[in-house]
Amino acid sequence: MITALLLDLDDTLIDDKGAMASGILSLRAKHCLAQGMNDAELSERWDSIGRALWRQLDLGEVSFEEQRRLRIKNTFALDLSDKAIDSLFADYLHCYEQHWRSYTYTEQFIRESAHLPRAIITNGHRPQAHKKMAALGLNKHFPTVVTPDDCGARKPNPEIFLHTLKLLGVAPENALMIGDNLEADIEPAKALGINVFHVDHTKQGRTVFDVLAQL
Ligand SMILES: [Mg+2]
Known part of the structure; x- marks a missing residue:
């Protein structure tokens, strides 16, 4: 679950x-x-x-x-x-x-997944990631933002995933990693036993909106 x-x-x-x-x-x-x-x-x-x-x-x-x-x-x-x-x-x-923009379905995804604890896990520099999130109004929905500046490891290093799981207090098998990069987001999460959803904007049914059907 x-x-x-x-x-x-x-x-x-x-x-x-x-x-x-x-x-x-x-x-x-x-x-x-x-x-x-x-x-x-x-x-x-x-x-x-x-x-x-x-x-x-x-x-x-x-x-x-x-x-x-x-x-x-x-x-x-x-x-x-x-x-x-x-x-x-x-x-x-x-x-x-x-030109920073959220995808059209990001807002609905945020609204409909609000019942779950959520963390952002990004390789961006901390100030830049926070600036971007604040500019797009995403910061209020994601109190937990993990960057390499916070834990000393960049994706695909498993440490950044383990750090994030610990912050959320969740076991790998109960977490779902959602990301567009196979090498940085999906493969390392899978190796830790985390469930994964690979976002691919070139394919139908592969956006964050489509994750909602699995929750
Ligand atoms: Mg990405």
């Missing part, structure tokens, strides 16, 4: 991929960058370069600051000073934040 929910944030409750794509297109327009690239090509490039750098960040191959700089430099093939790149990244963050 499911008595508690563990939820990923980005691309599970919030359309983060969409916000990143809109954010980078706004930055490009503002600074007249990469004029030869079409919108889809640029947003895909920003996404794939970002994800590859996050993996390197997880492995300790680049610092948090370096991955941000490399993401801008490699996406736009720019050779600028660190200061100029940092300023572009700060501008990107501003554009990105303007």
Whole structure:
């Protein structure tokens, strides 16, 4: 029996991929960058370069600051000073934040699962995760938010899941992990005996709304 929910944030409750794509297109327009690239090509490039750098960040191959700089430099093939790149990244963050949106079904999911204890479990930086949740009004529904800053471990490290289960006071077999990332959310949770629901926005019946039928 499911008595508690563990939820990923980005691309599970919030359309983060969409916000990143809109954010980078706004930055490009503002600074007249990469004029030869079409919108889809640029947003895909920003996404794939970002994800590859996050993996390197997880492995300790680049610092948090370096991955941000490399993401801008490699996406736009720019050779600028660190200061100029940092300023572009700060501008990107501003554009990105303007496009934060929950999915249309997030609100209904939150309302109809309110009877269960719920925790957000995200690899985002704590200040950023809290800022995002507050901006979208999600913070009042999720008093428990676990980030690597809170427990010293990033998904898929089992420690972050165990820490969250402990906070909720729930056994793995009574918890349900809901997330869009197989490697970071689903496989490690399953290995701990937690029930799982893999969110996939490209498939019908695979959003958080569809989880409600299982509760
Ligand atoms: Mg996610």
